[in-house]
Amino acid sequence: MARKPAKAGNRRGNLPPLSLHVPEPPYRPGDKVDYSHLPVSKAGAQPRPDETCEPAETHPLCLDLIRVLDEDHRALGPWDPKLDAETLRRMLRVMALTRAFDERMFRGQRQGKTSFYMKCTGEEACSIGAAFALADDDMVFPSYRQQGILIARGYPLVEMVNQIYSNRADRLKGRQLPVMYSSREHSFFTISGNLATQYPQAVGWAMASAIKGDTRIASGWLGEGSSAEGDFHAALTFAAVYNAPVVLNLVNNQYAISSYSGFAGSERTTFAARAIGYGIAGLRVDGNDALAVYAAVQWAANRARANAGPTLIEHFTYRAEAHSTSDDPGIYRSAHEREEWPLGDPVTRLKRHLIALGEWSLERHEAMDREVAEAVRVAAKEAEKNGILGQGLHHPFHTMFEDVYEELPWHLEEQAEQAIRERRIKWPEWEEGRKE
Amino acid sequence: MSVEEGPVSLHDAPTRRLTMIEAINEALDIMLERDPDVVIFGEDVGYFGGVFRATAGLQAKYGKNRVFDTPINECGIVGVAVGMGAYGLRPVPEIQFADYIYPGFDQLVSEAARLRYRSAGEFIAPLTLRAPFGGGIFGGQTHSQSPEAIFTHVAGLKTVIPSTPHDAKGLLIAAIEDNDPVIFLEPKRIYNGPFDGYYEKPARPWSAHPASEVPEGYYAIPLGKARIVREGEALTVLAYGTMVHVAEAVLAEKGVDAEIIDLRTLVPIDVEAVEKSVQKTGKCLVIHEATRTSGFGGELVALVQERCFYSLEAPIERVTGFDTPYPHSLEWAYFPGPVRIGEAVDRLLAAG
């Protein structure tokens, strides 16, 4: 059918034609990178309001950047959490362990041991600094990039690898995509593949805790890209209305797969500034500074525990590697960004701080790197005994039908029988009772 | 392969061998070129060209006004498409995976689907919502779903599913030209090669398949018309998407003279093709990958029963995915593969 193009309306006087703005990131592959335009505030220079202050008192911090570690690796200012050296070393070790774990699992995927993996390289301070600041029984509603929290809470690496390899020992019965962990025991909510859904859930858990007069709080996590979803705004609205005891973390790693943060609104204001519109407390923190992250989350957790309401925290960081094993960032961003990132690398910064304190050395660091790599290697080998994806060592077929409902309805029982019969037809040598 | 009865004859058009993803890209390219009102947008579709490369090169060719990235907000993606349609544009938004359509569901069901009706034709929503769907790539429960029946249940939406590069191009062009909202679900397992359900065998490229011969230039395959994949006498198979290839392979392996119908459009369905075939064969097998209960198969079985009851020589068989979320490690136990289909075929042949 012939159609005429959509017609513009009558021109109004001499008004110019309207034009559409589509954000464009500053750098594309091959571009030279210069971050000098990026405002990086002075470490130690940001005021630290009282934890129970009026939300508005925090709002200048939404446009600032809370930093503790300076260029000489000293901890400065009112946000310095003044952690003892032993705690700092533990934090550093979990960060190094998480990085080593990511390295090995990424390789495991490349070697065909599983279908998918996601690293959090460069963002370790956000999840791990927060995990150290929260109580272990504060509920976490994570996205897929908070493996650092699970590791910080002592979840066994072997269990993580079992899940990633989707093998017969996987506690989630091989049902979930790799890295979509769940551990009620570690107050770590089951991860969804659907972005941002966990944000209002975190608020709901916090509301429940308030309804019951509990003392535990909740924390929610998402990426800056996901903050465009309606769920983000639902969460903030409910958190504001009910003054929910929740710490809402937004990890701004600059990218959502190939899309830079401009497609989530960063050209207009900061992500922390969303808090201003909702009238809740907001903080914007150097996400590559483990001390600053710790301090910000501790501040927000204390505030929530004091019934003073929710806080939105923007963790300003950089996704140093690919989104996942499924993409090649070389196609959409400049490789120089990582080298030029003005906030450095979180592991290196904490390491240098400890060395500056005289509490650490390069030799000890190297020894620790070897130790964590070995711990990961041992865990991965152990898990491999339980199978890797696609090699037959999976959970029994019947488990596929369990947990859809509390009790198996007749139609799922029939379908389970069908699945098991199909298996017998395909592999006649298979017998009941034999290990699957 | 028969030539489509489209508005433009393909007799003279030279063909090349394309994958399904290339065919989709070409359809989008042609429509951007032909119709200045066509705009394409979605998560990662602009500069990057889409996570499956469906829109590769299109932003460079047509500019950011016509092909652009969006915020991660499916409600917004569908909602702005409805608004653009109200202005007179012909938006072709992409949802990165069909599993992520749900945040946009209200805009689709309550808005896009009903604008024409509630405004008595004053406003329409001529959008084509593309989304990869289906399993077979170890995507786990949120990269594997087949939600077609959720859309076929909504009055006002059309639902289209191609099974070959040739059809993908012609159907997508027709969908974009259609003045009603069309859900265009792309079986991602066969983006880069046909898949016959025998997953242990090496993957095959599209280039070895006759339906990868894609004519150059513009052609539309009318919506609402099924394709007879293979004529036969023994029984009728109703399928779409990936399952068309699985059915073909299983029935060929069993040496059954089946008539295989690729529905291509689920709503409005080509009821004439279905009736004619079942009246001839007297037996009917319905196949889809989606979960069973309230699946589109239920609708097909009811239609055949209502319209062909007196021709039927056996109960209609329905082969589907199981009524569970799509599992990760047990993907192939879930998938309605050769064994499940084979059993249903045996039952049909033994009956009557």
Ligand SMILES: Cc1ncc(C[n+]2csc(CCOP(=O)(O)OP(=O)(O)O)c2C)c(N)n1
């Ligand atoms: C509802 C929904 N839409 C789209 C996707 C596909 N998707 C998966 S991750 C991702 C990018 C998320 O980016 P961001 O929130 O910034 O988090 P990051 O990956 O950077 O940690 C997209 C679009 C999804 N999983 N869920």
